[in-house]
Each structure stands twice: as C-alpha cells, then as structure tokens.
Amino acid sequence: MAGTLPLVCDAMPLEDKRGAAPWIRKVSLIDTDILVIDLPPQTGAATAAALILADLFLVPVSPSSLDLRAASKALDMLKEARVARADGKPAALLVPSKVDRRTGAGREIEAALHEMGEPVAPAIGLRTAFVDSASGSDWIGGFAPRSIAHQEIAALAAVVDRVTRRKG
Amino acid sequence: MARKASLMSTVKAARDAVEATPTEAAPIDRADMATSAMHLPKATLQLLRKVAVARAGINGGRPSVSAVLVDLVEQHRPDLEAEIGD
Numbered sequence: 001m002a003g004t005l006p007l008v009c010d011a012m013p014l015e016d017k018r019g020a021a022p023w024i025r026k027v028s029l030i031d032t033d034i035l036v037i038d039l040p041p042q043t044g045a046a047t048a049a050a051l052i053l054a055d056l057f058l059v060p061v062s063p064s065s066l067d068l069r070a071a072s073k074a075l076d077m078l079k080e081a082r083v084a085r086a087d088g089k090p091a092a093l094l095v096p097s098k099v100d101r102r103t104g105a106g107r108e109i110e111a112a113l114h115e116m117g118e119p120v121a122p123a124i125g126l127r128t129a130f131v132d133s134a135s136g137s138d139w140i141g142g143f144a145p146r147s148i149a150h151q152e153i154a155a156l157a158a159v160v161d162r163v164t165r166r167k168g
Numbered sequence: 169m170a171r172k173a174s175l176m177s178t179v180k181a182a183r184d185a186v187e188a189t190p191t192e193a194a195p196i197d198r199a200d201m202a203t204s205a206m207h208l209p210k211a212t213l214q215l216l217r218k219v220a221v222a223r224a225g226i227n228g229g230r231p232s233v234s235a236v237l238v239d240l241v242e243q244h245r246p247d248l249e250a251e252i253g254d
Contacts, residue, residue, distance in 0.1 A: 021183075051179075
C-alpha cells in the first residue's frame with residue numbers, strides 16, 4: 001500500500017458514526033511523532049472523527065467553484081469540532097492545489113481562500129510530476145528530487161511544521 | 169420529538185468514551201535487551217512495519233517491528249539452533 005513511500009501506511013475506513021469509537025481508539029493507540037489521516041472528499045463520519053483528534057486540518061482546494069463550496073462545508077465542520085473540543089483545536093490550513101497560474105481562477109485562488117477566514121498555505125501547482133510520482137508509487141521527493149514540485153511540497157511541509165509546533 | 173444528535177456530538181461522545189477507558193501498555197521486561205541496526209530490503213522492512221501496525225491495532229500498544237522479529241525467531245528457534253549445532 002505504501003509503494004516506495006518512506007513511511008507506514010494503513011487503511012482504516014470509517015463508513016458511519018457507529019464505527020467511530022473503535023476507530024478513534026485504534027488511531028489513539030498509534031504511537032508516532034506524525035500521523036497523517038487521508039480523508040475522503042465528502043465531509044462525513046471519517047472527517048468528523050479525524051477533526052475530533054487532529055492538531056491540524058489541511059484542506060486542499062483547487063481553483064474551482066465546486067471545490068470552494070466543498071471547502072466551505074469542510075470549514076463548517078471544522079467550526080463544529082472546535083466548539084465540541086473547546087481547546088481551540090484543530091488548527092487549519094487552506095492549501096491552494098492544482099494551481100495553474102495561466103488561468104484567471106489560478107491567479108485568484110489565494111484571494112478567494114483568504115476570505116474564508118483560515119490561514120492559507122503556499123500553493124501547490126498543477127504539475128504532471130505529481131501524477132507521475134503517484135503512478136510510480138513514490139512521493140515527489142523520491143521521484144523528482146529538487147524539482148519545483150518537490151520544492152512546493154517542502155514549502156508546505158515547513159508551514160505545517162511551524163503551525164503544529166506553535167499549537168503544541 | 170427527541171432531537172437527533174449531530175454527527176460531531178456523536179463523534180465527540182465516542183472520543184470521550186475512549187478516553188475514559190484507556191488501554192494500558194503491556195509491561196516490558198527490559199532485562200537482557202540490546203539495540204542493533206539492521207540492513208534490510210525495503211520491501212521486507214515495509215512488511216514488518218505493516219505487521220507491527222496491524223498487531224498494535226488488534227492488541228493495542230505501540231507498533232513494534234522488534235516484537236514481530238522476536239516472534240518470528242521464537243517460532244523458528246529449533247531450526248535456527250539446529251543450523252549452529254545447538
């Protein structure tokens with residue numbers, strides 16, 4: 001499942017809220033410095049369960065009205081989670097994704113995201129290198145080290161690191 | 169009519185229930201333990217890590233590749249000892 005990624009991957013589906021307790025227990029028992037939970041595109045039980053545990057919520061948003069609408073729904077669920085947790089967590093980063101600066105939407109995506117009230121991360125471009133690395137079961141740093149695509153991911157990782165250290 | 173609980177409130181209740189019944193880690197006998205670096209094929213290491221994570225998911229506690237290796241050695245101890253004439 002991990003391909004040649006330099007980390008451990010595991011599939012832990014959560015279809016509805018009735019499975020939330022065992023899912024949360026399983027995730028809580030994972031002893032690691034960094035745990036990344038890859039969520040499905042729709043905001044359902046898995047997103048809610050992840051938000052109740054996470055320190056940081058990354059929301060990739062491509063320059064389209066459909067994605068902006070979906071991001072807005074995700075942020076609504078984020079607000080619910082912050083109220084439920086009462087500790088101000090999780091933090092959030094809106095990540096402009098698949099950005100093509102040659103288009104009007106690509107040039108305006110950061111401005112649109114700034115209006116949503118959460119911090120905006122450095123943009124990730126629309127690059128075939130990402131598709132090719134995924135097809136090769138590798139991450140971009142292994143597939144195309146020092147490429148612009150790799151640099152974009154490194155910039156995002158630096159912001160994530162800074163935000164998670166600040167939140168403690 | 170009773171108000172249906174929201175998804176977030178249900179999930180929070182699940183988290184609170186989990187935190188109220190913590191799973192204790194199994195005690196570790198640290199006598200006669202030694203640490204060593206090993207050079208393994210990537211695929212072998214990934215398999216060991218996946219098994220460690222899967223076992224931790226079932227048994228609780230921290231994923232341990234070392235524990236998987238110890239299990240494998242103990243399962244095959246007679247064969248291994250036969251190789252060295254023990």
